[in-house]
Every structure is written in structure tokens, then in C-alpha cells.
Amino acid sequence: MKQxxxxxxxxxxxxxxxxKPIPQSKLKIVEEIEELMETKKTILIASIKNIxxxxxxxxxxxxxxxxxxxxxxxxxxxxxxxxxxxxEIIKLKNSINDSFAILFSDLDSFELAxxxxxxxxxxxxxxxxxxxxxxxxxxxxxxxxPGPAISELGALGIQIQIEGGKITIKQPKIIVKxxxxxxxxxxxxxxxxxxxxxxVGFTPxxxxxxxxxxxxxxxxxxxxxILESLKQNYGKALAFAVEIGYYxxxxxxxxxxxxxxxxxxxxxxxxxxxxxxxEGENK
Numbered sequence: 458m459k460q461x462x463x464x465x466x467x468x469x470x471x472x473x474x475x476x477k478p479i480p481q482s483k484l485k486i487v488e489e490i491e492e493l494m495e496t497k498k499t500i501l502i503a504s505i506k507n508i509x510x511x512x513x514x515x516x517x518x519x520x521x522x523x524x525x526x527x528x529x530x531x532x533x534x535x536x537x538x539x540x541x542x543x544x545e546i547i548k549l550k551n552s553i554n555d556s557f558a559i560l561f562s563d564l565d566s567f568e569l570a571x572x573x574x575x576x577x578x579x580x581x582x583x584x585x586x587x588x589x590x591x592x593x594x595x596x597x598x599x600x601x602x603p604g605p606a607i608s609e610l611g612a613l614g615i616q617i618q619i620e621g622g623k624i625t626i627k628q629p630k631i632i633v634k635x636x637x638x639x640x641x642x643x644x645x646x647x648x649x650x651x652x653x654x655x656x657v658g659f660t661p662x663x664x665x666x667x668x669x670x671x672x673x674x675x676x677x678x679x680x681x682x683i684l685e686s687l688k689q690n691y692g693k694a695l696a697f698a699v700e701i702g703y704y705x706x707x708x709x710x711x712x713x714x715x716x717x718x719x720x721x722x723x724x725x726x727x728x729x730x731x732x733x734x735x736e737g738e739n740k
Contacts (some may be wrong), residue, residue, distance in 0.1 A: 486529050490537050490559070493525060494546070497561040498668050499569055501676075502549055503659040506556040507586075512679060516576045516659060524562035524569060534559060545665060545672040552662040566664035570676040577658030582633070584644040592633040592647070592654045598625045609646055 494500055505513060505528070517526050531553055540548045564570045582592065594615055601610075601624040610617050616627040632643045647654065664673045699711045 471479065480506055483533060486527075487537055488532055490527065490529065490534065490735060491540075493527075493561040494537065494541075494667065497525070499541060499562045499564060499566050499568055499596060499666060500546065500549065501560040501562070501566060501573075501664040502552045502662045503558050503560060503573060504554070505558045505659060506634055507580075508659070512657060516573075519576055520572065523564060524560045526558055526560055528558050531555065531557075533622070545670055546667070548672045548674070549663060549665055556657060557662075558661075566673050567676055568668055570661040570664070573661050574658040577656040577660075578726075579653035580655045580657035581653050582639050582644050582647050582655060584639055584641045586639050588633045588635055588637060588639055588654075590635045590654075591631045592639070592650070593629050593631045593650075594626060594646070594650065596626050596629045599623060601649060606649065609642060609649075613646065664701060666735075673734055 492592065508516075520526060534553055535550055538547055541547060560569065560573075564572070569699075582588070594613075598620065602622070603619055605626060606624060610624070610626070613630070613632045615630045615632070617624050618627055619625070632646070633639050661676045664676055665671070666673070695707060695711075698705070698708045699715065701713065704712055
């Protein structure tokens with residue numbers, strides 16, 4: 458028979474010893490998060506990576522009255538979410554990383570995401586930073602004077618010419634590919650040209666609507682892109698509406714103009730018809 462393993466009093470004391478109690482400060486944070494998840498319409502996870510503290514405070518200030526911003530430790534949020542494992546809300550944990558904020562609001566998820574996008578500010582490219590997109594130097598005149606800048610531009614494969622005593626870039630050139638790290642030379646040149654290729658601010662990652670029980674995995678808001686798309690679609694729709702003769706306050710001016718051109722064309726054809734020519738000769 459196997460003998461029972463003896464446990465010394467010293468070891469036994471360690472086994473029976475309880476874990477340290479959870480600090481009241483952490484329990485309070487957990488309770489606050491749980492309450493906000495129960496009472497607010499929208500729960501949004503946002504990335505706050507590379508945001509300077511001063512800008513973080515400024516954005517938080519602008520969001521007052523619109524959203525409550527919390528930056529708790531990851532394990533505290535996960536602890537709260539695990540209690541709600543039967544709901545779609547658990548999907549939020551997949552977007553929680555080491556640089557995140559959790560926002561609670563009565564605004565719609567996309568409306569809140571729009572507020573965050575609106576408060577993003579242009580940012581410089583730092584050496585060693587990984588670029589999320591291609592960085593392009595546009596063609597056109599610059600304020601750079603001929604000198605050391607010529608060799609800097611040449612080292613990055615940028616074609617130039619001198620106009621009016623200053624450097625002009627002949628063709629646009631991508632100097633950093635998406636996913637690559639920004640070199641010292643590229644960062645220096647971008648700063649000299651005052652090009653700020655990035656935007657710094659809260660980046661919406663995902664959200665959960667507690668009223669609709671709906672999870673949104675992609676809530677990126679591109680205001681400029683949406684406006685440009687609306688303009689293009691409006692132009693196409695307007696042209697089509699005029700073509701088929703659909704009248705509205707937007708098309709009526711074009712339809713009247715179109716009718717006037719048709720009238721002139723008909724009169725011209727009428728004057729050129731054989732019948733009119735014969736009648737004109739008889740006169």
C-alpha cells in the first residue's frame with residue numbers, strides 16, 4: 458500500500474493560507490463598471506495607443522455629458538465580462554488589449570464612434586513607429602532650400618527640381634510602406650515638410666448596444682470618405698433623374714434648361730425641313 462504523503466505543519470499552513478483579500482479600491486471599480494454596463498445604452502472599446510496624456514485629458518473633457526471614460530486594468534474588465542458569458546457582450550473582450558479605454562454612453566454606438574473620430578488630431582510620424590498605411594510625399598513646390606535637403610530627398614528616391622530658388626518635388630513618392638517601421642530619414646523629412654500623416658485620438662474598435670443586444674465589430678467612421686461618396690452618388694442620381702425627366706426641387710432647373718435646348722433644336726429642324734424651304738422659295 459502506498460503510504461500517505463506527510464505534510465509538515467509549515468507546508469500545511471501555506472496550503473491552508475487564504476489569498477490576500479481583494480482591495481476595496483478594485484472592488485469599487487468592478488462595481489462601477491457593472492453598474493454602467495447595466496444602465497448605459499452603449500459600451501464601446503477604444504484604443505488609446507500612443508495618445509499623449511495632455512490630448513487624452515482634452516478628449517475626455519470634450520466627451521463630458523456624452524460619455525463616461527474609464528481606463529481600468531484589463532483583468533478587472535475581463536472579470537466583469539466573464540459574468541455575462543451568456544450574452545453577446547462577452548465578444549468585447551477580444552478587443553481589449555494593453556492600451557484601451559472603455560466608454561459608456563446613452564448615445565448610439567456609431568454616433569459615439571463619430572464623436573471620437575471628430576476629436577482626432579493630426580500627428581507627426583516618429584522614427585521607429587510602425588506605419589498603419591502607406592506614407593506618400595506629394596508632388597509640388599516646397600519651402601525647402603537647395604542644400605542638404607537635396608541629398609535627403611535623393612536618398613529616399615524622390616525626384617526634384619529647383620524652381621524660384623526652392624525645391625519642387627516632381628513626382629509623388631511613397632517613402633514608407635504600410636506595416637513597415639519609419640526610418641530616421643523619413644521621419645526627419647516629413648517633419649521638415651510639415652506633413653503629419655497620422656491622426657491621434659481614441660480609435661473605436663467595437664461596441665455593444667445593451668438595449669438591442671447587438672455587437673458591432675467594425676465601427677470605423679470615415680467622415681471625409683462618406684462625404685465624398687455621398688457627393689459622387691448625388692451627382693449620378695441627379696444626372697439619371699434629369700435623363701428620365703423626374704422633377705423635384707433639385708432637378709427642375711435642369712429640366713427647364715433641357716426643355717429650352719430641345720425647343721431650340723426643334724425650331725432649327727423645322728426651319729430646315731423641305732416644306733419650309735418650298736414655302737420660302739414661293740414667297
